[in-house]
Amino acid sequence: xxxxxxxxERTINNNVPRVYKTxxxxxxxxxxxxxxxxAKLEVLNNLQKYVEQTMxxxxxxxxxxxxxTNVYEAREIIAKIVGKNKIVVLGxxxxxxxxxxxxxxxxxxxxxxxxxxxxxxxxxxNEPPSHIIAPAIHMTRERVVKLLREKLGVEVSENxxxxxxxxxVRKFLREKFVRADVGITGANAIAADTGSIILVENExxxxxxxxxxPVHIAVAGVEKIVPTFYHxxxxxxxxxxxxxxxxxxYINLTSGPSSTGxxxxxxxxxxxxxKEFHLVLLDNGRVKISQDxxxxxxxxxxxxxxxxxxxxxxxxxxxxWGVPPFTGPMGAMxxxxxxxxxxxxxxxxxxxxxxxxxxxxxxxxxxxxxIKWIANDKERNKT
Amino acid sequence: xxxxxxxxxxxxFGFPYPIDKSVCTSWAKDIPRGGETIIYTSCMYQTASLxxxxxxxIPYAEKLSSLSALAKLIxxxxxxxxxxxxxxxxxxxxxxxxxxxxxxLYEDEPYSGAIxxxxxxxxxxxxxxxxxxxxxxxxxxxxxITVDPHTHNALLRYxxxxxxxxxxxxxxxxxxxxxxxIQGEIVVHDSCLYSRFLGKREVYRSLLNSSGVxxxxxxxxxxxxxxxxxxxxxxxxxxxxxxxxARLRVEQLKRLSENIxxxxxxxxxxxxxxxxxxxFAEVVx
Numbered sequence: 220x221x222x223x224x225x226x227x228e229r230t231i232n233n234n235v236p237r238v239y240k241t242x243x244x245x246x247x248x249x250x251x252x253x254x255x256x257x258a259k260l261e262v263l264n265n266l267q268k269y270v271e272q273t274m275x276x277x278x279x280x281x282x283x284x285x286x287x288t289n290v291y292e293a294r295e296i297i298a299k300i301v302g303k304n305k306i307v308v309l310g311x312x313x314x315x316x317x318x319x320x321x322x323x324x325x326x327x328x329x330x331x332x333x334x335x336x337x338x339x340x341x342x343x344x345n346e347p348p349s350h351i352i353a354p355a356i357h358m359t360r361e362r363v364v365k366l367l368r369e370k371l372g373v374e375v376s377e378n379x380x381x382x383x384x385x386x387x388v389r390k391f392l393r394e395k396f397v398r399a400d401v402g403i404t405g406a407n408a409i410a411a412d413t414g415s416i417i418l419v420e421n422e423x424x425x426x427x428x429x430x431x432x433p434v435h436i437a438v439a440g441v442e443k444i445v446p447t448f449y450h451x452x453x454x455x456x457x458x459x460x461x462x463x464x465x466x467x468x469y470i471n472l473t474s475g476p477s478s479t480g481x482x483x484x485x486x487x488x489x490x491x492x493x494k495e496f497h498l499v500l501l502d503n504g505r506v507k508i509s510q511d512x513x514x515x516x517x518x519x520x521x522x523x524x525x526x527x528x529x530x531x532x533x534x535x536x537x538x539x540w541g542v543p544p545f546t547g548p549m550g551a552m553x554x555x556x557x558x559x560x561x562x563x564x565x566x567x568x569x570x571x572x573x574x575x576x577x578x579x580x581x582x583x584x585x586x587x588x589x590i591k592w593i594a595n596d597k598e599r600n601k602t
Numbered sequence: 603x604x605x606x607x608x609x610x611x612x613x614x615f616g617f618p619y620p621i622d623k624s625v626c627t628s629w630a631k632d633i634p635r636g637g638e639t640i641i642y643t644s645c646m647y648q649t650a651s652l653x654x655x656x657x658x659x660i661p662y663a664e665k666l667s668s669l670s671a672l673a674k675l676i677x678x679x680x681x682x683x684x685x686x687x688x689x690x691x692x693x694x695x696x697x698x699x700x701x702x703x704x705x706x707l708y709e710d711e712p713y714s715g716a717i718x719x720x721x722x723x724x725x726x727x728x729x730x731x732x733x734x735x736x737x738x739x740x741x742x743x744x745x746x747i748t749v750d751p752h753t754h755n756a757l758l759r760y761x762x763x764x765x766x767x768x769x770x771x772x773x774x775x776x777x778x779x780x781x782x783x784i785q786g787e788i789v790v791h792d793s794c795l796y797s798r799f800l801g802k803r804e805v806y807r808s809l810l811n812s813s814g815v816x817x818x819x820x821x822x823x824x825x826x827x828x829x830x831x832x833x834x835x836x837x838x839x840x841x842x843x844x845x846x847x848a849r850l851r852v853e854q855l856k857r858l859s860e861n862i863x864x865x866x867x868x869x870x871x872x873x874x875x876x877x878x879x880x881x882f883a884e885v886v887x
Contacts, residue, residue: 232822235822236821237682387856490627529827531847532836566836567836568794568833568847569720569795570831571794571797571799572827572829573799575798576827589722590722592722592725594606595722
């Protein structure tokens with residue numbers, strides 16, 4: 220068996236039964252998922268309205284909101300906020316990866332660190348992520364031992380346990396969190412009515428990235444907008460459950476810069492946390508897709524990564540299926556949305572497992588069928 | 603473009619690639635020609651083993667067209683074709699024993715167009731669906747008994763493109779009950795289409811369950827949303843991927859039972875490279 224075969228089999232055996240157990244133990248989650256789908260569709264059907272509302276809401280609570288039509292604009296906006304020679308800590312974000320943010324900020328002379336353990340390993344290995352919530356699932360424990368030894372130059376025993384490996388990274392990143400000038404994260408959901416962003420995590424790195432540095436920048440695709448604060452909480456709940464990590468260790472809510480109301484109940488910003496909060500909303504193909512009745516379903520994806528572990532093609536090809544970070548069945552859809560790449564869709568075997576397990580009820584094979592058709596149509600027009 | 607070539611072949615040969623039509627029809631001996639109810643093979647069982655051969659030719663598809671006379675000579679092996687015929691004859695016999703009356707179109711039987719649909723050639727599929735629908739209507743066909751999931755699925759998708767109102771039923775839905783021809787434990791490799799798109803998973807499972815064999819199940823191998831594809835549908839696009847999926851699938855299934863039973867000719871063809879595979883119509887009567 221290859222390293223990938225071993226790693227993915229272990230992941231499936233750990234994760235898939237745990238999701239089934241969660242859904243059976245907390246049956247309300249499936250109802251919440253249905254409610255969330257409706258709310259997200261409402262936004263997709265009125266995207267411009269909700270983008271405007273979100274930006275107004277963020278400004279109202281003391282933050283800054285920006286709209287970027289493509290990754291170049293988004294990177295420029297962020298680069299201006301960050302500046303040069305800064306220490307930047309990143310929370311795992313597919314959109315940040317989509318815009319090549321880490322490398323871009325480094326080129327500008329900043330020290331940039333991924334803080335999600337999996338993404339940190341990916342950064343050390345200089346490899347693309349293989350799964351959206353567990354970016355280093357292609358690495359076995361044995362590989363991680365070797366990587367930490369080589370890249371961090373620390374003593375790591377051949378037989379180091381998972382716990383020991385995590386402790387080594389913890390020690391390394393703690394120093395970065397404390398010294399960081401800017402924290403950049405994604406957003407699992409953005410509430411249009413309040414301008415709040417929600418982030419789900421287990422490690423504690425998001426909390427530190429969003430609170431310790433004086434500046435917090437959140438980057439997200441426009442499809443992450445939901446109508447209300449309530450729906451944002453739903454998205455966090457549903458995402459964690461279908462990712463197999465329920466209850467999540469932390470759900471982080473950020474509504475503008477840090478604040479206090481402790482003196483005469485007057486709300487004052489900042490307090491102990493960041494002095495600045497910035498939200499960068501990215502289009503990069505999403506708005507156009509929202510206007511197509513079949514393809515817009517892809518924008519409902521909440522990035523739980525469940526479809527990956529039920530897909531025969533992902534099981535075989537792993538990171539080589541899709542354009543990173545968009546791998547797996549959802550990635551075959553998203554590779555087209557943001558990169559215009561139709562090839563991943565052509566590798567779908569339409570096994571249908573993905574549509575069965577998708578919490579948002581996305582008929583992924585049908586979306587991929589349409590993308591195949593688009594590819595064929597382009598080919599047809601060439602001949 | 604592959605879709606255009608397939609469409610041209612369909613018009614010329616009545617099949618996605620050049621083939622001697624007698625390969626498709628020789629299994630049927632005493633079935634009446636035509637009628638309101640027909641058994642519809644779409645030549646899937648008969649040519650399933652050729653999918654492997656023709657996937658090798660796909661990179662040279664344009665040349666294949668000019669070599670059609672030669673390509674027409676490619677036939678399944680004697681053993682493969684005899685087995686496919688036995689399966690179809692078993693299906694036919696099971697239906698007859700239960701009093702189901704049906705005809706067969708013999709050399710007039712059109713292909714369903716499934717490969718166009720599955721490769722995303724929706725324009726060509728829609729155009730072809732209209733041709734086949736008109737043909738069925740001209741023949742006065744009111745009910746079609748399918749024997750494989752790809753054909754069944756393709757026919758049900760016709761209505762997205764044309765006015766298709768003919769009843770489509772899978773043969774195993776007409777069997778009522780069956781008796782096992784083998785003893786002991788089996789593991790079922792579900793057809794993706796039957797299981798997750800057409801809602802028929804429980805129909806053949808319940809037939810097998812009551813037939814006398816014992817189905818071995820495992821949540822991570824045979825569950826509705828965990829059981830994997832055989833790799834067959836991706837073969838025309840990526841042979842290597844198709845073969846890896848098939849190999850992996852057989853390894854999973856063998857851990858549960860040596861007796862692997864399928865309900866689809868494409869699953870049969872793709873998995874058979876790695877293990878002895880039994881078709882549903884070979885294990886029941």
